[in-house]
Amino acid sequence: MSHETEEQYRSIFENAVEGIYQTTIDGRYVRVNPALADIYGYASPEDLIANLTDIACQLYVDPGKREAFADLMARQDRVLSFEARVFRRDGSIIWISESARCVRDAAGRIRYYEGTVQDITERKQHEEKIRLLATVFDSVADGILIVDPELTVQAINPAYEIMTGFQREELLVRPLVLFAPGSHEREFVDAIWTTARQAGRWQGEVTSFRHSGDAFAAALSVTSVRAPNGVLEHYVLTIADISQRKSQEHQIRYQASFDRLTDLPNRWLVCERLEEAISRAQRSKSKVAVAFLDLNRFKQVNDTLGHHAGDELLKLVARRLRNCTRMTDTVGRLGGDEFLIVAPDAADRSAGAKLVEKVLYSMAEPFSVHNQELFCGASIGIAFYPDDGETADQLLRNADLAMYHAKRNPENKYVFYDGEMRERSGFTLGLESDLRRASGGNEFELHFQPKIDLAGNRTIGAEALIRWRHPVRGMVSPAEFIPLAEETGLIWEIGAWTLIESCRRLADWIRRDLPIPSVSVNLSPRQFQDARLVGFVRSVVESSGIPADRLELELTEGAMIGDIEKAVTILNGLKDIGVRLSIDDFGTGYSSLAYLKRFPIDTLKIDRSFVRDIVRSTTDPAIVGTIVNLAESLGFDTIAEGVETQEQADMLRQQRCTRIQGYLISRPLPVDQFEAFLGNNVVPA
Numbered sequence: 029m030s031h032e033t034e035e036q037y038r039s040i041f042e043n044a045v046e047g048i049y050q051t052t053i054d055g056r057y058v059r060v061n062p063a064l065a066d067i068y069g070y071a072s073p074e075d076l077i078a079n080l081t082d083i084a085c086q087l088y089v090d091p092g093k094r095e096a097f098a099d100l101m102a103r104q105d106r107v108l109s110f111e112a113r114v115f116r117r118d119g120s121i122i123w124i125s126e127s128a129r130c131v132r133d134a135a136g137r138i139r140y141y142e143g144t145v146q147d148i149t150e151r152k153q154h155e156e157k158i159r160l161l162a163t164v165f166d167s168v169a170d171g172i173l174i175v176d177p178e179l180t181v182q183a184i185n186p187a188y189e190i191m192t193g194f195q196r197e198e199l200l201v202r203p204l205v206l207f208a209p210g211s212h213e214r215e216f217v218d219a220i221w222t223t224a225r226q227a228g229r230w231q232g233e234v235t236s237f238r239h240s241g242d243a244f245a246a247a248l249s250v251t252s253v254r255a256p257n258g259v260l261e262h263y264v265l266t267i268a269d270i271s272q273r274k275s276q277e278h279q280i281r282y283q284a285s286f287d288r289l290t291d292l293p294n295r296w297l298v299c300e301r302l303e304e305a306i307s308r309a310q311r312s313k314s315k316v317a318v319a320f321l322d323l324n325r326f327k328q329v330n331d332t333l334g335h336h337a338g339d340e341l342l343k344l345v346a347r348r349l350r351n352c353t354r355m356t357d358t359v360g361r362l363g364g365d366e367f368l369i370v371a372p373d374a375a376d377r378s379a380g381a382k383l384v385e386k387v388l389y390s391m392a393e394p395f396s397v398h399n400q401e402l403f404c405g406a407s408i409g410i411a412f413y414p415d416d417g418e419t420a421d422q423l424l425r426n427a428d429l430a431m432y433h434a435k436r437n438p439e440n441k442y443v444f445y446d447g448e449m450r451e452r453s454g455f456t457l458g459l460e461s462d463l464r465r466a467s468g469g470n471e472f473e474l475h476f477q478p479k480i481d482l483a484g485n486r487t488i489g490a491e492a493l494i495r496w497r498h499p500v501r502g503m504v505s506p507a508e509f510i511p512l513a514e515e516t517g518l519i520w521e522i523g524a525w526t527l528i529e530s531c532r533r534l535a536d537w538i539r540r541d542l543p544i545p546s547v548s549v550n551l552s553p554r555q556f557q558d559a560r561l562v563g564f565v566r567s568v569v570e571s572s573g574i575p576a577d578r579l580e581l582e583l584t585e586g587a588m589i590g591d592i593e594k595a596v597t598i599l600n601g602l603k604d605i606g607v608r609l610s611i612d613d614f615g616t617g618y619s620s621l622a623y624l625k626r627f628p629i630d631t632l633k634i635d636r637s638f639v640r641d642i643v644r645s646t647t648d649p650a651i652v653g654t655i656v657n658l659a660e661s662l663g664f665d666t667i668a669e670g671v672e673t674q675e676q677a678d679m680l681r682q683q684r685c686t687r688i689q690g691y692l693i694s695r696p697l698p699v700d701q702f703e704a705f706l707g708n709n710v711v712p713a
Contacts, residue, residue: 047145050131053138055083055094067124067147069116079117089113089121097126101141105130111148123152171267177260179204179221191269193239206265208243211235224250224263236267244271276654283651284585287361289339290346298360298368302420305358305372306413316413317374319384319442320427321349322435323365324405333398335641340397341404348390353383368424374412377444384408384442407435408442416445460516462498463509471497472522474529475696476547478705479667482677483686487706489546489580491689492530493696494522514554523555524564531572531579533699538574542706548580548610553587557594562601569605576606582633584612596626603628610667614655625662632659634685636670643675653683 041048047064051057057080060073068087070076080086084094093112100107106129113121128143165172171188175181181199189195207217212234223230229251236246247270253262285297293301305316323345330338342365349359349367358370369387374380387408394401409430417423430445466472476490496504513519527549534547555561569576581602587595602609610631634655642648652668659666668680671690680688697705 044144048143049145050140050142051083052140053098056081057083058140064145067116067122067145068114069118069120087114089115097128101128101130101138107143111152122147122149124148169268171265171269173199173204173206173265173267175204175263175265177262179263182262188267191238191267192236198239206234206236206248206267208235208237211243220248220250221263224252225260228252233270244269245274246270280654280658288647288651290343290361292346292350292367293358293360295360295362298358298362298370299420299424301358301360302368302370302423305370306418306420306423308372309413312373314372315374315376315415316423317369317371317380317383318411318413318423318427319369319371319380319387320409320411320424320431321367321369321387321406322408322431324407324435326365326404329397329402329404333400337397337400337402341395341402344395344397345391345404349387352386352390357383368427377410377412380410380412380444381442384410388441405441407431409434409445410442411445459504459509460512462501463496463512463516463518466496466498471499472525472529473497473698474526474533475698476533476702477689477696478694478702479548479687479689480693481687482681487543487545488687489548490544490702491548491550491582491696492526492533493550494526495696510552514552517554519552519554520558520560523550523552526550527565527568528572531568531574534578535572535574537703537706538578542703544706546578546580546608548582548608550582550612551587553584556583556587556598562598562605565602565607566605569607577608580608580610580631582610582612585614596628599628612669624658629662629664631665631667634666634668636668636690639668639670639676639680639690642679643673649679649683652680652685656684 041061044061044063047067048061049057049064050059057077060076062073065071065073065076068076068080070079084091088094090113097107097110097112100110106127108127110126110128112124112126114124116122125146125148126143128141130138131140131142133139165183165185168185169187171191172183172185173181173188174183181202181204184194184196184199220230220232229249231247231249234246234248235243236248237243247268249266251264251266252260253264255261285294286292287294292298302316302318308314309316323341326338326341329341342361345367346359346361349369353359353369353371356372358368360368360370362368369383371380371383374383388406391404391406394403396402409427409432411417411423411427411430413423416426426445430443434441434443473495475493475495477493478487479489479491480486481488494506496506496509498504510519513522530547530549534544537544551561565581569579599609608630609628610633611627611629612633613635614632632655634652638648638651638655642652656666665687666685667687667689668685669689671677671680671688671692673692676690677688677692680686694705
């Protein structure tokens with residue numbers, strides 16, 4: 029070889045990008061180029077040769093790889109693209125691809141190996157990434173489709189086949205058909221692709237369909253994929269079947285808006301429709317009639333024949349009321365045996381009279397309940413927009429007052445509201461006067477009803493309940509004076525006394541080491557809407573010295589509906605203090621999931637109406653289970669109120685609701701008896 033040729037080979041050896049080497053058969057490097065030293069992390073070829081003296085043990089992550097390499101060389105005289113993981117000098121691991129051949133002497137004996145090495149770490153990482161993506165693509169629960177810019181299907185995953193029943197052979201290399209026929213306007217579909225193309229992504233809910241033709245609700249995400257130069261290459265679609273979730277949401281919305289016994293709109297929905305009727309009447313300068321109906325002798329039916337008979341009677345009444353009204357009218361159940369009829373476009377009082385006379389005529393016919401004929405008339409009060417009130421609340425209140433006058437005089441089956449009805453009876457005026465005097469707190473006292481966790485067989489808190497011990501009338505029912513306090517505005521003073529006294533008692537129990545983790549206090553809707561609330565609660569908690577998280581405030585669903593933004597602000601203000609928040613009577617008001625997830629609530633209190641019949645009802649256990657699942661998904665606790673029997677407690681346990689409150693544990697107790705309860709802490713097994 030000429031000197032010039034030798035120099036050329038030396039230059040190639042020294043400047044090659046690939047690593048080049050010669051090694052002995054027993055695994056020592058004889059000659060390496062700078063590229064190999066760099067690949068393995070050595071300062072120079074000499075550094076590598078001096079320090080890497082045992083290829084099998086020092087270089088290969090799996091020493092057996094050297095044996096496999098030598099075996100191939102012996103059998104084939106050469107190896108191409110032999111891949112292995114190796115250690116660099118700093119201990120890090122890389123992938124290499126090695127090609128080598130045997131160099132033999134004249135006698136055919138192997139003198140040494142010589143070959144080249146490439147660092148393929150980046151390629152192997154890319155392959156692993158592709159493998160993982162392929163695994164995700166094949167195993168993810170959501171359906172995935174990949175389409176080209178012309179919306180031709182390029183790939184689908186198994187989950188989409190399972191979800192829809194389509195086979196990939198039916199869809200690949202064909203135009204994408206994703207939406208159920210007639211389910212979406214063309215403008216909506218075009219907007220999806222425009223948004224995905226321009227903004228990079230679109231997300232929302234759509235209606236897709238299965239191979240059978242059945243439509244289903246789906247959550248769709250469309251993401252655009254572009255090349256490095258910005259050219260659109262593909263769209264990636266992920267689709268999830270949310271039909272079950274939508275069904276559950278519909279069920280909850282229905283339960284929030286309709287009375288489960290009669291299928292009539294509940295108080296919230298009928299009041300909403302009344303407000304809508306008022307808005308239309310304002311524009312059209314027309315009238316709206318509101319008829320408040322209360323059944324006569326209903327309590328007697330319940331007491332004599334039982335609640336099942338009472339429930340059946342209510343369903344029959346609801347059916348007759350619907351048959352007496354127009355399609356444009358709304359019939360709703362407010363609760364108990366109270367119903368409301370909203371009649372838009374009522375011309376005058378005669379039109380209202382015709383409506384209620386038709387109702388009363390229908391009610392005069394006997395009801396067949398459990399093979400018995402029952403007669404159950406009604407007392408009806410009527411109010412008109414705008415003559416008797418300009419808001420739904422005013423009309424409802426005035427129609428209720430007119431109904432009260434009709435009920436007081438059995439000869440009057442129905443009564444129109446008039447302004448003189450605002451003059452209260454002597455008893456009511458006297459009670460209001462006494463309530464104003466008592467609002468200082470001297471005649472009030474607190475009773476406490478324990479809350480129990482059956483799972484741990486322990487007391488977890490108590491609800492503070494106000495009682496009025498009148499000096500003449502004796503104990504006055506909260507059902508009498510709380511609504512009066514709300515109406516007269518005295519509820520703030522009474523509620524303030526309740527909160528202060530509850531915190532004072534809790535502080536005393538904490539000092540005495542009584543086992544009472546928390547005390548809950550009810551907030552009325554008027555208290556909740558009062559601008560002073562957050563500051564007042566903060567001052568009471570601080571002055572009492574109790575840990576804030578041992579006070580729980582209970583609010584009804586209705587108290588928070590209206591101005592949602594204001595409600596969220598108030599709730600966040602209370603949470604900033606550190607107190608716990610509970611929704612009382614959950615399931616009887618309007619619990620939109622869109623709102624519920626925004627409320628910083630700790631506990632959902634399952635209403636007693638779902639507990640009362642949970643043992644014999646086919647739907648109440650499912651409703652309770654749904655509420656428990658909803659609470660868990662939102663991070664809330666649950667507690668059931670009104671638990672009176674062990675069977676109810678056992679059924680609640682089956683639905684994973686172990687926190688209960690009710691007569692099974694204890695009635696509301698005066699302070700001394702409640703302290704004795706804490707001392708005994710007797711909980712049913």
